[in-house]
Amino acid sequence: IDNQISAQRGGVGSHASVDSNGCSVNTTQPRLYTSAELSRATQNFSRDRLIGQGATGEVFRGTTNGNKDDIAVKRLKLPPGANAITRQDLQRRFQAEFDTLATYQHVRLVRLLGWSEDPDPASSHPFLLVFELLNGGSLADWLRGPNGEPAVAASRAVAGFAHYAPLTALSRVEVAMGAVAGLGFLHGLREEGEERTEQRAALHRDVKSANIG
Numbered sequence: 001i002d003n004q005i006s007a008q009r010g011g012v013g014s015h016a017s018v019d020s021n022g023c024s025v026n027t028t029q030p031r032l033y034t035s036a037e038l039s040r041a042t043q044n045f046s047r048d049r050l051i052g053q054g055a056t057g058e059v060f061r062g063t064t065n066g067n068k069d070d071i072a073v074k075r076l077k078l079p080p081g082a083n084a085i086t087r088q089d090l091q092r093r094f095q096a097e098f099d100t101l102a103t104y105q106h107v108r109l110v111r112l113l114g115w116s117e118d119p120d121p122a123s124s125h126p127f128l129l130v131f132e133l134l135n136g137g138s139l140a141d142w143l144r145g146p147n148g149e150p151a152v153a154a155s156r157a158v159a160g161f162a163h164y165a166p167l168t169a170l171s172r173v174e175v176a177m178g179a180v181a182g183l184g185f186l187h188g189l190r191e192e193g194e195e196r197t198e199q200r201a202a203l204h205r206d207v208k209s210a211n212i213g
Contacts, residue, residue: 030102031114033130038062038073038116045075056093057125061133070133071113075125087126094127101129104202108182110134110213134213139175142167143209179212 041062042049052059057076064071076094078087101112116128136142167175181191188201204211 030098030112030130033114033116033128035116035118035128037064038128038130041071042073045073056090070135072131072133074129074131076127076129078124078126082124087121090127094129098129100202104186106182106185108178108185136213138210139212140209175212179207183207 039045041064042060045058045060049060049062050058051061051072057074060073060075062071062073063069076090078090082090098112098115105111111132112129113132114130116130118126118128120126183204184191186202186204
């Protein structure tokens with residue numbers, strides 16, 4: 001799984017979610033979004049909505065359903081001067097990422113809501129993935145602040161996300177257990193009562209605090 005950037009910040013594929021719910025498979029099917037829908041949701045991909053970026057693209061905060069539902073839109077990008085071969089390569093990466101995320105659905109993994117494709121051959125951002133937005137920010141934000149500074153007791157709001165304050169020892173253990181549960185699911189492990197499937201085990205390849213939300 002190629003995990004470059006996540007629905008929050010960092011890597012996208014199989015992102016472990018800090019969640020108090022039990023581990024059960026989420027079978028919601030991704031849907032096709034139109035380019036117009038995602039443009040409206042992100043205010044035409046306003047830089048004020050940018051919440052993450054990496055080598056393969058950028059992630060924007062958005063709202064749908066009359067501003068009732070928060071989403072994160074990952075917009076894959078082509079490098080300047082890209083040719084048909086480069087575009088095909090990006091399309092293969094997009095398809096592989098989509099297939100993986102659509103297959104591995106779990107309460108401890110960020111949920112893929114849908115996708116979109118721009119048919120314009122001249123588009124520099126032809127492929128988009130839509131995820132649930134984890135409003136708490138990333139674990140990296142809680143550990144060291146969104147700009148790399150140490151977390152402080154004084155609460156503050158950053159990029160529209162929650163207020164940050166130092167994590168307690170118990171909170172850190174709960175975060176670690178949640179991340180382990182998500183990774184265990186990818187590795188083919190199932191907890192008592194969970195349905196066992198024929199899915200192949202997957203490796204995350206980019207486990208870090210910025211990819212835990």
